[in-house]
Amino acid sequence: MSVSSYVFVIVLGAFRILARNSLRAGLTMLGIVVGVGSVITIVSIAQGARFSIQAHVATEGLNIIYILPGAHTLGGVRSGLGSMVTLTMQDAQELKANLPLLLDTCWSRRDPTQVIYGNQNWQTGIFAISPSCLAIKNWSFVGGGPITQTDMDSAATVAVLGQTVVENLFQADEEPTGSTIRIKNVPFRVIGVLAPKGRAPGGYDQDDIIFIPFSTAQRKVQGARAVETIAASTHRREDLPEAAEQIREVLRTRHRLQPEQPDDFVIRTQLEIEKLYEGASKTLTLFLLVVASISLLVGGVGVMNILLVSVTERTREIGVRMAVGAKRRHILIQFLIEAMTLSLVGGVVGIGFGILGARVTTVVAGWPTIISPESILAAFLFSLAIGLFFGLYPANKAARLNPIEALRYE
Amino acid sequence: MAEGPNQSIDHQPSAVRQAHRPELGRGAVSHQPFSDPARAPLIVCKDLSKIYRLGDVEVPALRGVNLEIQRGEFVAVMGPSGSGKSTLMNILGCLDTPTTGSYWLDGREVGREGQDELAEIRNRRIGFVFQNFNLIPRTSALENAQLPLFYRGMPLRNQRAGAAAALARVGLSGREDHYPTQLSGGQQQRVAIARALVSSPSILLADEPTGNLDTESSRGIMEVLQRLNQEDGLTIILVTHETDIAAYASREILMTDGQIVRDRWRVSAHSARASGGVVKP
Ligand SMILES: Nc1ncnc2c1ncn2[C@@H]1O[C@H](COP(=O)(O)OP(=O)(O)OP(=O)(O)O)[C@@H](O)[C@H]1O
Ligand SMILES: [Mg+2]
Numbered sequence: 001m002s003v004s005s006y007v008f009v010i011v012l013g014a015f016r017i018l019a020r021n022s023l024r025a026g027l028t029m030l031g032i033v034v035g036v037g038s039v040i041t042i043v044s045i046a047q048g049a050r051f052s053i054q055a056h057v058a059t060e061g062l063n064i065i066y067i068l069p070g071a072h073t074l075g076g077v078r079s080g081l082g083s084m085v086t087l088t089m090q091d092a093q094e095l096k097a098n099l100p101l102l103l104d105t106c107w108s109r110r111d112p113t114q115v116i117y118g119n120q121n122w123q124t125g126i127f128a129i130s131p132s133c134l135a136i137k138n139w140s141f142v143g144g145g146p147i148t149q150t151d152m153d154s155a156a157t158v159a160v161l162g163q164t165v166v167e168n169l170f171q172a173d174e175e176p177t178g179s180t181i182r183i184k185n186v187p188f189r190v191i192g193v194l195a196p197k198g199r200a201p202g203g204y205d206q207d208d209i210i211f212i213p214f215s216t217a218q219r220k221v222q223g224a225r226a227v228e229t230i231a232a233s234t235h236r237r238e239d240l241p242e243a244a245e246q247i248r249e250v251l252r253t254r255h256r257l258q259p260e261q262p263d264d265f266v267i268r269t270q271l272e273i274e275k276l277y278e279g280a281s282k283t284l285t286l287f288l289l290v291v292a293s294i295s296l297l298v299g300g301v302g303v304m305n306i307l308l309v310s311v312t313e314r315t316r317e318i319g320v321r322m323a324v325g326a327k328r329r330h331i332l333i334q335f336l337i338e339a340m341t342l343s344l345v346g347g348v349v350g351i352g353f354g355i356l357g358a359r360v361t362t363v364v365a366g367w368p369t370i371i372s373p374e375s376i377l378a379a380f381l382f383s384l385a386i387g388l389f390f391g392l393y394p395a396n397k398a399a400r401l402n403p404i405e406a407l408r409y410e
Numbered sequence: 411m412a413e414g415p416n417q418s419i420d421h422q423p424s425a426v427r428q429a430h431r432p433e434l435g436r437g438a439v440s441h442q443p444f445s446d447p448a449r450a451p452l453i454v455c456k457d458l459s460k461i462y463r464l465g466d467v468e469v470p471a472l473r474g475v476n477l478e479i480q481r482g483e484f485v486a487v488m489g490p491s492g493s494g495k496s497t498l499m500n501i502l503g504c505l506d507t508p509t510t511g512s513y514w515l516d517g518r519e520v521g522r523e524g525q526d527e528l529a530e531i532r533n534r535r536i537g538f539v540f541q542n543f544n545l546i547p548r549t550s551a552l553e554n555a556q557l558p559l560f561y562r563g564m565p566l567r568n569q570r571a572g573a574a575a576a577l578a579r580v581g582l583s584g585r586e587d588h589y590p591t592q593l594s595g596g597q598q599q600r601v602a603i604a605r606a607l608v609s610s611p612s613i614l615l616a617d618e619p620t621g622n623l624d625t626e627s628s629r630g631i632m633e634v635l636q637r638l639n640q641e642d643g644l645t646i647i648l649v650t651h652e653t654d655i656a657a658y659a660s661r662e663i664l665m666t667d668g669q670i671v672r673d674r675w676r677v678s679a680h681s682a683r684a685s686g687g688v689v690k691p
Contacts, residue, residue: 322529324533324538324605326561328526328529330561407544
């Protein structure tokens with residue numbers, strides 16, 4: 001008889017034994033189901049997050065450095081963000097003029113505002129920008145065109161809308177470009193509709209946005225007027241740290257800061273932002289994996305426990321098998337396979353629940369998740385390994401039984 | 411010993427019995443190795459002892475057992491409870507090893523073999539039948555009877571064919587798919603006999619096979635055993651407390667206190683009738 005048909009017979013027997021005690025087997029498997037299921041879900045969330053960070057980087061497109069007003073504290077936490085007016089459009093223009101590493105710079109500020117179109121209204125973020133911001137942040141258009149330098153110079157009341165804004169203000173059959181919306185009671189002509197970017201890794205909707213010229217915001221819409229953010233792009237990604245350092249030097253000089261004074265601005269390169277995202281998702285993933293491992297451990301101990309019970313219950317059967325010629329390794333393999341069958345069934349059910357969990361996470365929380373074949377294979381092999389590891393002790397115990405004592409066992 | 415057990419089965423048990431009778435009996439065991447394996451006794455035990463240790467107390471279960479059994483014999487072992495019958499059977503069946511003394515099966519000393527070799531011998535040369543049947547629960551008659559062939563690594567189809575044939579020999583054709591709980595005690599014991607037969611063993615060991623059966627079922631079991639002995643020349647050693655069960659055997663060994671105290675041949679009513687081959691009991 002080939003090894004495979006030998007294993008087949010034993011696996012079949014193992015399934016029969018599981019079916020006979022299906023409640024007991026189910027309870028035993030619970031730990032493994034929960035453990036494997038949560039590992040699958042967690043990994044899918046982590047992979048989804050990584051993918052969306054990468055996708056986000058791709059939509060951001062260019063190599064961006066953000067400069068924000070405010071000061072570093074020791075822990076690197078910004079304090080008094082936005083309360084200080086330390087950045088100006090001249091800063092942005094100077095940076096571009098003086099630093100050859102930089103491709104372009106722009107400035108912007110964001111004000112949450114209600115917009116109205118017809119009888120529809122929508123609360124969104126109005127970004128007042130200098131025209132190059134659209135290119136720096138790699139926005140493309142599905143309709144109309146961008147804000148131009150002419151719009152900027154004339155403080156034209158024109159607006160570019162993100163997809164989410166369009167969806168919420170306009171009917172499906174309405175053409176947004178050319179229509180007029182009202183922002184703080186000022187009528188704006190829609191000159192462009194942006195291609196969607198989707199959600200950022202942090203979860204916020206990047207398409208819930210309206211761009212207007214910075215000059216228009218300053219002159220025609222009431223509210224604060226100061227520059228909130230300067231964005232700069234470099235030609236090459238590897239220039240980002242160097243460019244950030246140069247920006248710092250220029251701004252310190254321009255702001256007349258003494259050597260002992262701290263910066264009155266914060267520089268964040270895209271690299272640092274990506275690291276921040278990844279670091280946060282890694283920490284979370286690690287924590288959840290520890291939780292999942294504990295439940296896998298509990299599941300493994302459950303398998304071991306039920307197998308010890310099974311060995312005791314079937315002592316006489318083991319004696320009979322030995323009496324008709326089963327060697328120790330036959331008994332050992334039989335119980336190992338039973339343990340692995342138990343943990344594997346638990347693992348497969350767990351994989352099912354894990355995929356379900358990932359779906360639910362995406363639907364309910366809106367997080368992107370990715371189920372990779374590798375993670376399923378790993379979960380599969382891991383549950384096999386758990387069966388093997390935790391089955392070893394009971395199986396060995398069974399194999400070491402003395403045949404006569406086993407036959408005599410009551 | 412490179413042969414199938416079938417080849418070594420003597421098909422003329424009564425002739426062998428006659429030939430050896432004069433030299434057998436207590437104290438008549440040859441201490442020399444056997445030069446001709448084909449003519450050597452199937453079983454030779456020399457000065458077997460078995461001592462169980464319970465804490466500080468030593469319990470001698472066997473005390474110097476000498477025994478020779480020829481191929482084709484049908485031996486009944488009798489004796490009071492605790493006299494060491496089961497202990498002897500376990501040693502003969504390679505389930506246990508003696509404390510001292512030696513045991514040759516088919517000319518090969520098995521007393522000092524390792525665990526795996528003993529398992530191999532049990533698988534190929536020995537069939538066990540127990541008082542409490544010891545079928546594997548919730549497993550069909552066929553699968554129970556297959557078990558020795560399974561551990562021999564035989565192809566599945568051959569396992570099934572062999573097991574079905576063995577069940578037929580004990581009169582259980584058509585019951586292959588029955589589970590132990592769906593069979594009477596007598597039928598369960600027949601399945602156990604089929605399981606013992608399936609590997610064409612050199613010897614069938616039955617420790618009180620009728621101990622849990624009523625008279626009618628016991629008779630059925632004994633007739634099966636007798637037929638296997640007389641028609642197939644299967645060597646059988648049987649432990650029993652009942653004289654009318656022992657009467658089916660052609661040789662009766664009486665044990666007391668871990669020793670063989672009487673060893674005699676008999677021309678029993680049963681065997682006389684059965685060897686005539688015509689009269690029903
Ligand atoms: N595992 C053991 N540990 C200690 N003593 C044992 C063990 N097995 C058997 N004995 C002792 O060995 C002696 C012989 O036992 P054995 O089972 O061979 O008797 P038996 O002739 O088969 O008896 P019965 O007719 O009741 O089955 C008894 O005194 C018994 O108590
Ligand atoms: Mg006994």
